[in-house]
Amino acid sequence: MKNQEEFQPKGTVAILVVFVITLIVLWGTIYLTLLQRGGTV
Amino acid sequence: MTAQTYSLSPKEKSFVSWHLLVAMVALALGTLFGPLQAFEHAGLNLYPFLQPLIKSYYQGLTLHGVLNALVWTTFFITGFLTFNVIYGLKRPLRYPTLNQVGFWLMIVGLVMAAIPILLNKASVLYTFYPPMKAHWAYYVGLTLVVVGSWVEGYGFYFTYAAWRKENPGERTPFIAFASVLTMVLWQIATLGVAVEMLTMLIPWSLGLIETVDPQLARTYFWFTGHPLVYFWLLPAYISWYAMLPKQVGGKMFSDSLARLAFWLFLLLSVPLGFHHQYVDPGVPAGWKFVHAVLTFSVFFPSLLTAFTVIASLEYGARKNGGTGLFRWVLALPWRDPSVAAQLLAGLLFFFGGIGGLANAAYNVNLELHNTTFVPGHFHLTVATGVTLTFMGVSYWLVPYLTGKKLWKPDLARWQAWLWFIGMIIFSNAMHVLGILGAPRRTPLGDAPYVPAEWNSRLLQVGIGGGILFISAILYFAVMIGTAFSKVKVEKEVEVPVAEALQPVSQTPAWLDRWAPWVYAALALIVIAYGPQLYEQIRNISLTSPGFRVW
Amino acid sequence: MSTTSLHVHPYEKRWIIFSIVLLIVFTAAVAIAAFALGIQVPSPEQRVDPRTVAVDPNSPWSNPGLREIAPGRYEAYILAQTWQFQPREIRVPVGSRVTFYVTSKDVQHTFKIQDTNINVQVVPGQVSKLTVTFKKPGTYPFICSEYCGVGHAGMFGQIIVTP
Numbered sequence: 181m182k183n184q185e186e187f188q189p190k191g192t193v194a195i196l197v198v199f200v201i202t203l204i205v206l207w208g209t210i211y212l213t214l215l216q217r218g219g220t221v
Numbered sequence: 222m223t224a225q226t227y228s229l230s231p232k233e234k235s236f237v238s239w240h241l242l243v244a245m246v247a248l249a250l251g252t253l254f255g256p257l258q259a260f261e262h263a264g265l266n267l268y269p270f271l272q273p274l275i276k277s278y279y280q281g282l283t284l285h286g287v288l289n290a291l292v293w294t295t296f297f298i299t300g301f302l303t304f305n306v307i308y309g310l311k312r313p314l315r316y317p318t319l320n321q322v323g324f325w326l327m328i329v330g331l332v333m334a335a336i337p338i339l340l341n342k343a344s345v346l347y348t349f350y351p352p353m354k355a356h357w358a359y360y361v362g363l364t365l366v367v368v369g370s371w372v373e374g375y376g377f378y379f380t381y382a383a384w385r386k387e388n389p390g391e392r393t394p395f396i397a398f399a400s401v402l403t404m405v406l407w408q409i410a411t412l413g414v415a416v417e418m419l420t421m422l423i424p425w426s427l428g429l430i431e432t433v434d435p436q437l438a439r440t441y442f443w444f445t446g447h448p449l450v451y452f453w454l455l456p457a458y459i460s461w462y463a464m465l466p467k468q469v470g471g472k473m474f475s476d477s478l479a480r481l482a483f484w485l486f487l488l489l490s491v492p493l494g495f496h497h498q499y500v501d502p503g504v505p506a507g508w509k510f511v512h513a514v515l516t517f518s519v520f521f522p523s524l525l526t527a528f529t530v531i532a533s534l535e536y537g538a539r540k541n542g543g544t545g546l547f548r549w550v551l552a553l554p555w556r557d558p559s560v561a562a563q564l565l566a567g568l569l570f571f572f573g574g575i576g577g578l579a580n581a582a583y584n585v586n587l588e589l590h591n592t593t594f595v596p597g598h599f600h601l602t603v604a605t606g607v608t609l610t611f612m613g614v615s616y617w618l619v620p621y622l623t624g625k626k627l628w629k630p631d632l633a634r635w636q637a638w639l640w641f642i643g644m645i646i647f648s649n650a651m652h653v654l655g656i657l658g659a660p661r662r663t664p665l666g667d668a669p670y671v672p673a674e675w676n677s678r679l680l681q682v683g684i685g686g687g688i689l690f691i692s693a694i695l696y697f698a699v700m701i702g703t704a705f706s707k708v709k710v711e712k713e714v715e716v717p718v719a720e721a722l723q724p725v726s727q728t729p730a731w732l733d734r735w736a737p738w739v740y741a742a743l744a745l746i747v748i749a750y751g752p753q754l755y756e757q758i759r760n761i762s763l764t765s766p767g768f769r770v771w
Numbered sequence: 772m773s774t775t776s777l778h779v780h781p782y783e784k785r786w787i788i789f790s791i792v793l794l795i796v797f798t799a800a801v802a803i804a805a806f807a808l809g810i811q812v813p814s815p816e817q818r819v820d821p822r823t824v825a826v827d828p829n830s831p832w833s834n835p836g837l838r839e840i841a842p843g844r845y846e847a848y849i850l851a852q853t854w855q856f857q858p859r860e861i862r863v864p865v866g867s868r869v870t871f872y873v874t875s876k877d878v879q880h881t882f883k884i885q886d887t888n889i890n891v892q893v894v895p896g897q898v899s900k901l902t903v904t905f906k907k908p909g910t911y912p913f914i915c916s917e918y919c920g921v922g923h924a925g926m927f928g929q930i931i932v933t934p
Contacts, residue, residue, distance in 0.1 A: 187539075187722070189474070189532035189782055194546040196527060196786065200793065203575050210579045211800060213656060214588050217888045219809035220901045277921055346918055350879050352895060353920075435879060436894045477777050499812045500881075500890055502897035506814045513801065517794045524790040528783050583801045584810045587888040591881045591916035658885040660916030668924040670912045729777055764820045765895045768878050770853050770920025 227311045228713060229304070234622045236317070239324065240300025241615065241622070243331070244293050245700060248608075251288025252693045254281040259647065259686020261666045262679045278664045279344045279771050286347035287338060287363075290603060292331060294453045295366060297611050299327070299373050301456050302400040304618070306377050308716055309397030312387070315379040323372030330365025333358045344771040346662065348442065349422070351433045354767025357426035364418045367411050374404040392725045392733050395463050395476060396718060402483050403455040406448060409742065410491055413444025425767060432763040436503035440757055443494035444750065451490040453603050455483065457610040461530045461567060464614070467719035468560050469553050471537020474529050476721035480732040482529070485522035488742045492749030493519060499586040508753050513583040515749060520581075523574060530567070533719070558633035562613030565641040566606050569648075573601030576652060591662075593682075594655025597648045605644050609637065612696055619703055621714035628702030632695050639692035647685025650678040813891050813899055816872070821895035825850055825876045832874055837861050849873040851880040851893045854922030856913065862931045863905060869930075870902040881917035884930065892917065908934040 229237070257267050261278065268278050275281050307314060314320055336358060337343040343355035349363075381393070381401050393401075421433045421441075462479045466472055473479060495512035498504050535549055543552030554560050576598035579585055589595065620627050627633060654675060655661070665671055665679060721728075731737075779787070804810045824832045835850040835857045847869050850857040863869060873882045873893050880893040884903065891899035905911070915926035 187536055189528075189535050189780070191535045191538075191543075191546055191549050192528060192531040193782055193786070195531055195550075199527070199571055200789075202571075203578070206572075206575050207579055207582075207797070210588065210656065211582070211585060211804070214585050214810060214888065215804060215808065217588065217886060218904065218906070219811075220584075220587065220888050220903060221809045221811045279918065279921065282918075350917075353878050434896065436897050439892075439894065475778070475780065475783070478779065478783065481777070498892075500899075501892045502813050502894055502899040503815055506812050509812055510802075510805070514798060517798050520794060521790055524793075525783075525787065528786045532780075532783070578797065582797065584805050584812055584888070585801065587810065587812065587890045590890050590892070591883070658883065658914075660881070660883065660914055662918040662923070663916070664924045668914075668927075670914055670927045723778055727778065732777075760818075762818055762820075762896050764822060766822070768853070768920075770878055770922075 227308065229307055229622075230313065232317075233307055233313065236321070236324070237300045237304045238619075238622045240296050240303065241619065243328065244296035244300065245615075245697070247288040247292035247296065247331075249693075249697050251285050251293060252690070254285035255289075255693075256686040256690040257281055258285065258664075259683050259689075261664050263683025263686075264666050264679070265683065266664070266666055276341045277344060277771060279346070280338070280341050282662065283338055283344045283346050287334070289608075290347055291363070291366070294603065294607065295370055296327065298403070298452065298456045299324070299370050301459075301611070301614065301618070302377065302403060303373065305396040305400040305459065306380055308718075309394040309400065310380065310384040311394075312380070312384055314376055315383045316376055319379070320373050320376035323369045323374075323376060326369030326372060327366050328369075330362045330367075330369055332362070333365060334362025337362075341771070348446075350442070351422060351425070351435050351438045352765035352767050354426060354769060357423060360418055360422045360426055364415070364423065367415065371408055371411070374408055377401050377404050392728050394718075395473070395479060395721075395725070396459055398480065398733070399455065399459045399463070399483050402487055403452060403459075405739065406455070406487050406490060407452045409487075409746070410445050410448030410452065413441045413494070414446075417441035417445075430763070431766060433765050433767075434757075434761050434763055435765050436501065437757045437761055439498060439501060440494070440504070440754070443497040444491070445494075446497055447494050448490040450599075450603060451486050453607045455486060457566070457607045458482075458526060458530075460563060460610055460614050462526070462533070463719055464717045465530070465560065465563050465719075466533035466537055467717035468557060468563075468617075469534055469537035470541050471533050471535075471719065473719045473721040474532035474536060476723065476725050477728045477732055478525060478529050480728065482522040482525045484732065484738050485525075486519070487738055488745060489515060489519040489522070491742065492745045494750075495753075496581050496583075496586075499583060500590045503757065504753065510583060511749060513581065516581040517578075520574070520578060527571075534564075536722070556634065558627070558630050558637055559613045559616035561634050562616065562637035562640075563610050565637055566609035566613065569601050569609075569641065569644060570606030572648075573598060573606055576601065589655055591660060592655035593651040593659045593661050596661050597651025597655055600644060600648050600651070605640065605648075609640050612640075613637065615700065617714055617717065619700065620710055621716060623704060624709055624713070625703050625706045626708040626710050628699055628706045628708075633699045636692050636695035636699060639688055639695065643685045643688030643690075643692055645685070646681050647689060650681035650685065654678045654682070810888055813901055816898040816900040818896060819874055819898060821874070821876050824874055825852070831872070832876075837863070837869075843867050845869045847871045849882060851875040851882060851915065851926075852877050853920050854915070854926040856882070856915070856926065856928045859928040860931065861928075862933060865905060865908045865932050865934055867932070868902065868904045870900065873899045878919050879917050880915045880919050880926070882913060883916045884911050884913045886911055889913075890916075905930070905932040908932045
């Protein structure tokens with residue numbers, strides 16, 4: 181593992197995939213609650 | 222590498238230590254009130270027992286916010302940055318007296334602000350929204366703390382300029398670069414609150430003017446209020462980028478991208494303050510949307526940071542024999558309390574980011590504004606991502622500065638885990654309550670409109686707060702134990718500064734040039750804030766006299 | 772290697788592109804909710820003088836309350852002060868569309884109606900305006916969620932939506 185090219189950070193990608201899924205689920209839940217509570221104009 | 226041979230002089234060590242000492246005393250006092258708030262939510266109000274010393278929930282909440290969010294952070298950060306500048310540049314401060322003057326200004330300011338708070342003459346919380354009017358000493362004191370930090374910053378700039386002269390053509394060492402940048406960001410950011418203080422709050426509280434414009438004051442305040450959180454966060458990022466990888470036996474995955482992320486923070490963290498004013502009546506929706514887009518864009522350097530930092534950790538873990546897609550995480554040195562604290566801080570910071578992205582999302586803020594979601598969020602960011610990281614840093618920095626061995630590292634490790642667990646319970650409940658509509662900054666145990674369905678979550682707030690309190694006690698026990706320990710370190714503690722995978726000399730020169738970035742940052746501020754500031758100042762309505770409502 | 776080019780690992784390059792796309796998607800979701808579904812944040816409405824807004828006979832907040840401007844269409848003038856809203860109770864039939872005009876005669880407050888998206892900062896000197904249609908009968912508490920002094924926790928009222 182002398183330099184960057186030889187080191188493939190697969191674990192990093194795996195963790196970030198989990199993070200992005202969590203992000204979309206949690207953010208999406210809050211967003212859907214917003215839609216359900218209706219308009220303001 | 223000469224990295225191991227350079228050391229701070231005893232005088233410099235003591236100067237940095239004083240910063241940390243003041244920071245920790247502030248945290249110790251401020252943290253006392255955290256569980257009082259949390260217990261109150263759970264139905265156990267201990268404030269009556271503090272009479273007549275502490276007169277109300279809000280005096281306690283003001284102490285909690287000011288001491289933890291403003292004093293602990295500012296003093297720890299100026300101390301840590303001072304250390305980074307000296308150690309990173311491997312040269313003493315150019316004008317140490319200047320830095321000392323700055324530090325003493327901060328102390329004078331702190332004492333000035335503390336007296337009215339303790340006398341219940343400034344229970345206006347750390348956002349001090351007018352027309353609530355505190356004692357003038359509160360405003361002048363807080364201003365002096367900021368001015369003092371500026372003066373310390375000027376000390377950094379002179380030191381850095383001297384280094385540039387002595388080392389032409391060399392790349393600035395990362396920790397020094399990032400520390401100077403953090404200070405530049407802070408000095409640009411605090412212009413807003415400086416104007417608020419000097420043109421409104423100070424003359425008003427002294428009786429020189431009768432009335433203020435609360436809407437314009439909010440705009441000034443939030444010019445500073447959001448980049449303020451980057452002033453807290455970037456020192457933690459410095460540790461995650463450049464120190465933590467060394468502590469886990471790895472290297473910085475990319476020096477260039479680390480610098481790019483810091484430049485993007487300088488560029489983007491100021492011109493987005495309206496995202497704290499989404500539901501303000503006095504700011505047009507169109508400008509709020511512009512700031513919403515800019516707010517999303519400042520999320521980008523944090524996503525970049527996530528990749529670079531995790532990859533740096535993975536590099537270290539795999540060198541230590543870590544395998545698998547996820548299992549390598551276990552190969553990180555979790556037994557080192559400094560590492561454990563910072564990894565757990567980073568893990569919860571992920572969730573802080575998610576909540577932040579919800580707060581920041583324009584109309585989604587209608588759901589969350591001034592609910593417990595907001596303190597739930599910033600207890601994951603500033604109170605964990607930042608604070609638990611600083612605690613982790615202190616687990617090596619204090620032994621380095623004092624020459625004493627860390628007292629009971631096992632307790633320190635417990636401290637980190639308890640903070641993590643307590644914060645999950647506390648913060649999760651706060652987020653859920655916020656979505657249900659529970660207001661922040663409210664003694665909910667006392668509020669007549671609280672529905673029964675909130676009760677179980679309110680209880681969790683109390684339980685989480687209790688666990689956090691135990692963790693805080695452990696932290697101060699370890700710090701005091703270390704300071705008074707008779708066990709010296711065998712040889713000077715090694716400062717963890719990671720090498721980069723690619724030699725730093727290959728970092729592009731444009732990532733080490735200041736003028737274009739600073740000008741671009743200022744230009745972006747003028748574009749994003751100029752028209753509204755012009756409009757709001759032109760239409761200023763000085764119609765609000767002051768109120769004392771506590 | 773040239774000293775001007777930025778070296779980025781291919782994985783990280785993909786992550787950068789993905790991050791940007793992700794943020795664009797979130798921005799789009801927010802824009803749709805705002806501009807297509809009418810979930811909007813407030814804009815400047817009018818200025819008032821907080822010192823006289825509650826007493827000036829020309830000010831609607833000298834007589835706060837509900838006005839019917841058309842069948843099923845209402846305006847509600849709400850005065851926020853330490854530590855109460857005026858009026859404290861509003862009754863409207865289900866399906867009513869109510870525009871709220873909220874201002875303060877003293878310090879800042881927040882006007883938040885539970886189970887709706889009405890949540891505005893109330894700043895003395897300014898008028899906060901938002902509109903909501905009450906589609907379900909029931910009791911909707913409205914609360915102050917900005918610290919406004921020692922009595923803040925007791926500052927609330929309710930909207931009763933009758934079937």
